[in-house]
Amino acid sequence: MSAQTEKSSSPTAGGWGSAKAVVSSLAKEHVLLHGAALLTHQNKPDGYMCVGCSWAKPAHPHPLEFCENGAKATAWDITSKTVPPDFFAAHTCTQLLEWSDHDLEKIGRLTAPMRWNAATDKYEAIGWQEAFDDIGRRLQPLEPDSAVFYTSGRASLETSYMYALFARLYGTNNLPDSSNMCHESTSVGLPKTIGVPVGTVTLEDFEHTDCMLFFGHNTGTNAPRMLHQLQDAREQRDVPIITFNPLREPGLIAFRNPQAPAEMMTGKKTQISTQYHQVKVGGDTAALAGLCKYLIEADDRARAQGGVPVLDHAFIAEHTHGFEAFAEAMRSASWDQIERHAGLTRAALEAAARVYAQAKAAMVLYGMGLTQHRNGVQNVQMITNLLLLRGNIGKPGAGVCPVRGHSNVQGQRTVGITEKPDKIPADKLKALYHFDSPTSKGMNTVEACEGILDGRVKAFIGLGGNFARATPDHSRMEPAWATLDLTVSVATKLNRSHLLHGRVSYLLPCLSRIEIDRQAGGEQAVSVEDSTGCFHGSKGRSEPNSDLLLSEPAIVAGLAKATVGARGNVDWDAWVADYARVRDAIEATYPDIFKDFNARMWSPGGFHRPLGASERRWNTETGKANFVVPETYDEDPDMPEHDGQVLRLMTTRGDSQFNTTIYALDDRFRGIKGTRKVIMLNADDMQRLGLAEKDVVTACTVAHDGYDREVSGLEVRAFDIPAGCAWSYYPECNPLIPLWHYAKESKVPAAKSIPITLRKQA
Ligand SMILES: Nc1nc2c(c(=O)[nH]1)N[C@H]1C(S)=C(S)[C@@H](COP(=O)(O)OP(=O)(O)OC[C@H]3O[C@@H](n4cnc5c(=O)[nH]c(N)nc54)[C@H](O)[C@@H]3O)O[C@H]1N2
Numbered sequence: 001m002s003a004q005t006e007k008s009s010s011p012t013a014g015g016w017g018s019a020k021a022v023v024s025s026l027a028k029e030h031v032l033l034h035g036a037a038l039l040t041h042q043n044k045p046d047g048y049m050c051v052g053c054s055w056a057k058p059a060h061p062h063p064l065e066f067c068e069n070g071a072k073a074t075a076w077d078i079t080s081k082t083v084p085p086d087f088f089a090a091h092t093c094t095q096l097l098e099w100s101d102h103d104l105e106k107i108g109r110l111t112a113p114m115r116w117n118a119a120t121d122k123y124e125a126i127g128w129q130e131a132f133d134d135i136g137r138r139l140q141p142l143e144p145d146s147a148v149f150y151t152s153g154r155a156s157l158e159t160s161y162m163y164a165l166f167a168r169l170y171g172t173n174n175l176p177d178s179s180n181m182c183h184e185s186t187s188v189g190l191p192k193t194i195g196v197p198v199g200t201v202t203l204e205d206f207e208h209t210d211c212m213l214f215f216g217h218n219t220g221t222n223a224p225r226m227l228h229q230l231q232d233a234r235e236q237r238d239v240p241i242i243t244f245n246p247l248r249e250p251g252l253i254a255f256r257n258p259q260a261p262a263e264m265m266t267g268k269k270t271q272i273s274t275q276y277h278q279v280k281v282g283g284d285t286a287a288l289a290g291l292c293k294y295l296i297e298a299d300d301r302a303r304a305q306g307g308v309p310v311l312d313h314a315f316i317a318e319h320t321h322g323f324e325a326f327a328e329a330m331r332s333a334s335w336d337q338i339e340r341h342a343g344l345t346r347a348a349l350e351a352a353a354r355v356y357a358q359a360k361a362a363m364v365l366y367g368m369g370l371t372q373h374r375n376g377v378q379n380v381q382m383i384t385n386l387l388l389l390r391g392n393i394g395k396p397g398a399g400v401c402p403v404r405g406h407s408n409v410q411g412q413r414t415v416g417i418t419e420k421p422d423k424i425p426a427d428k429l430k431a432l433y434h435f436d437s438p439t440s441k442g443m444n445t446v447e448a449c450e451g452i453l454d455g456r457v458k459a460f461i462g463l464g465g466n467f468a469r470a471t472p473d474h475s476r477m478e479p480a481w482a483t484l485d486l487t488v489s490v491a492t493k494l495n496r497s498h499l500l501h502g503r504v505s506y507l508l509p510c511l512s513r514i515e516i517d518r519q520a521g522g523e524q525a526v527s528v529e530d531s532t533g534c535f536h537g538s539k540g541r542s543e544p545n546s547d548l549l550l551s552e553p554a555i556v557a558g559l560a561k562a563t564v565g566a567r568g569n570v571d572w573d574a575w576v577a578d579y580a581r582v583r584d585a586i587e588a589t590y591p592d593i594f595k596d597f598n599a600r601m602w603s604p605g606g607f608h609r610p611l612g613a614s615e616r617r618w619n620t621e622t623g624k625a626n627f628v629v630p631e632t633y634d635e636d637p638d639m640p641e642h643d644g645q646v647l648r649l650m651t652t653r654g655d656s657q658f659n660t661t662i663y664a665l666d667d668r669f670r671g672i673k674g675t676r677k678v679i680m681l682n683a684d685d686m687q688r689l690g691l692a693e694k695d696v697v698t699a700c701t702v703a704h705d706g707y708d709r710e711v712s713g714l715e716v717r718a719f720d721i722p723a724g725c726a727w728s729y730y731p732e733c734n735p736l737i738p739l740w741h742y743a744k745e746s747k748v749p750a751a752k753s754i755p756i757t758l759r760k761q762a
């Protein structure tokens with residue numbers, strides 16, 4: 001409950017375990033030597049950008065600028081294992097549905113375009129042109145809004161721009177993406193408060209900050225390269241790091257740099273968090289309110305006594321709107337209420353607030369622990385409230401840092417992947433392509449699921465990802481896929497979404513970003529945007545896995561030509577021959593962001609997009625940065641009052657996975673081995689519920705909507721987690737999330753607070 005300083009016995013991220021894991025991942029994919037050579041180019045200005053996370057790529061990289069999990073992602077992509085058409089000849093889809101997620105992807109890279117044959121229930125090889133033509137013929141007669149064009153956040157800026165244009169020329173804004181399940185609470189929350197949809201922190205800010213606060217991000221597993229910046233800040237300038245997380249995540253506790261020989265030999269490690277607060281799942285609005293209340297009341301006292309103010313009143317007066325109403329709400333919030341909802345003591349929250357109050361420049365970093373809640377948008381806005389109180393936006397060392405997920409998820413939004421027509425420059429599209437971009441709002445991820453259930457959606461195109469597995473409510477959703485007329489998946493590896501197909505289904509295998517992309521105009525490069533708003537070029541360096549693979553831009557162009565023909569006068573072939581032309585088109589569409597795109601994409605460290613908030617220009621309705629009064633401290637309106645039986649379940653990633661891609665069954669940092677069918681509980685809750693270590697239980701969702709949602713076979717483990725909370729893995733527990741259990745405003749599924757009860761299995 002209270003602030004804790006680090007004990008030396010705690011687990012450590014990095015270290016020998018990490019180095020060993022890199023070697024073993026390469027060996028498992030039979031690419032030990034080739035992989036090791038390739039990794040020296042990962043995240044380098046002349047190399048390829050890691051297909052894992054979206055953390056910033058420094059201008060002066062480490063000799064080896066990759067982490068254990070980035071190396072795993074690379075090994076997984078360049079594996080020498082392949083899935084030829086013979087494999088599909090030997091297995092029906094129904095048979096393959098019995099396989100685990102891990103087993104399906106582990107078999108290797110897809111090698112040839114395939115079409116599902118209803119008579120045999122098998123995927124069979126087909127020529128590319130025949131596939132494109134048939135897909136185009138089937139899409140053409142459909143009502144455009146009955147087709148969905150999903151994107152997972154790995155596709156490059158070039159591919160994403162082409163794909164969004166294709167969907168709009170076809171006539172729909174149905175462009176949901178993985179961001180709808182991820183940082184959409186950020187994309188909705190930040191524009192209203194600070195007038196930008198993305199974070200303001202850059203790598204340089206880490207060198208100037210005096211304080212970092214982390215909320216709901218598992219940095220050691222999900223953005224491990226950031227540990228270098230945290231280690232530097234701790235060691236060189238003793239910067240305090242305050243973490244709010246229900247779990248004591250090893251990466252946020254201590255780090256041993258696996259690429260620093262001295263640290264490896266001497267066992268030296270750096271303490272990362274100086275305070276660690278195990279907030280209750282869903283308790284962040286309350287915890288942040290506690291910090292804000294302390295600051296505002298301390299400021300009231302200081303000013304009454306003629307002391308030094310705690311708040312930045314000059315900033316508040318010049319740059320913000322709504323301060324008085326917010327301050328009043330915080331003054332009237334009771335500590336009782338705050339402590340109960342946050343699961344933290346007033347003393348602990350005050351200890352954190354005092355450190356924040358002393359920092360000249362502070363930043364807040366956060367992840368899915370904040371956004372994937374019913375109050376996810378409000379959580380994000382509480383963060384900007386806290387920052388605004390001390391003028392911590394728009395000065396060096398300060399700002400907000402939503403740590404994005406997929407390696408180009410932020411960039412896709414920047415170049416048009418969005419279901420919201422007001423987020424795209426329709427006038428520019430009209431000038432360039434002579435068409436009226438559709439004006440009705442498209443479907444986001446949850447709405448696409450609803451449309452699949454109620455029959456409005458007839459065709460689903462997936463550019464990467466594993467939609468059926470990543471989304472909620474599996475037992476309701478899975479049977480519905482068979483009712484679609486057409487499903488098309490552009491993918492590198494086989495996954496469950498490909499097996500849950502429509503009446504006609506295609507599987508189109510593509511190059512990975514790590515592979516050399518040869519086109520008529522020579523070897524091509526692509527580009528991505530990282531979490532700090534910097535754009536980078538990326539050039540593949542590995543020989544493609546099969547001669548039949550096409551690049552993603554080539555596949556999108558093939559589909560577009562066959563479907564929308566000459567509409568828009570786009571010379572799709574010229575774009576595929578030379579992606580620099582696509583970048584010219586991106587620049588013409590978004591001239592302020594992508595000025596001199598082709599020239600600047602190779603700048604070391606990337607080139608930064610202009611952000612008004614970073615210069616204290618506020619692109620909001622009030623023309624100022626807005627304080628927002630929280631509507632409620634109640635974590636979750638779907639959560640029944642605690643009656644001792646209902647637990648709040650959060651579902652997260654483990655160390656050996658990238659989203660639905662499961663590399664192995666271990667979660668090394670958290671000490672879980674050989675299984676993902678586990679549920680971690682507080683020991684007191686176990687006792688009260690009559691459960692013992694290793695009991696096997698069925699988790700059941702508490703929702704009174706007529707559907708039974710269960711996941712069985714979960715082994716119980718006692719874990720250091722706040723009372724009333726439970727933790728298990730994504731995607732195994734996705735069947736428990738009702739489709740309607742999502743963040744208000746952003747519709748991000750509330751994967752971090754599922755009300756469940758447990759039933760002991762015989
Ligand atoms: N190796 C690897 N890297 C990845 C990914 C991967 O799967 N593997 N996925 C990528 C993607 S798409 C994304 S979005 C990011 C995800 O990276 P994260 O944002 O770290 O996502 P999760 O793994 O879901 O972990 C959420 C964290 O929030 C904490 N948490 C849960 N509930 C709460 C809460 O109510 N309050 C607070 N304060 N904390 C809470 C959990 O304990 C956990 O530490 O990582 C990206 N990078």
Ligand SMILES: Nc1nc2c(c(=O)[nH]1)N[C@H]1C(S)=C(S)[C@@H](COP(=O)(O)OP(=O)(O)OC[C@H]3O[C@@H](n4cnc5c(=O)[nH]c(N)nc54)[C@H](O)[C@@H]3O)O[C@H]1N2
Pocket residue numbers: 105151152153154155178179181182183368372405406463464465466467470471490491492493494495510511512513552651652653658659660661729730731733734737751
């Ligand atoms: N319960 C729960 N659910 C969640 C979450 C959670 O924390 N809890 N997190 C949510 C979040 S943050 C996200 S981002 C989503 C992720 O949802 P998605 O982005 O849809 O899922 P991924 O698992 O990242 O997709 C993996 C698949 O992408 C394909 N792929 C990999 N590389 C490439 C490539 O280069 N090109 C193409 N075309 N295909 C490729 C492979 O076939 C692989 O099987 O899941 C969400 N779902």
Ligand SMILES: [Mo]
Pocket residue numbers: 178181182183404405406
């Ligand atoms: Mo994500």
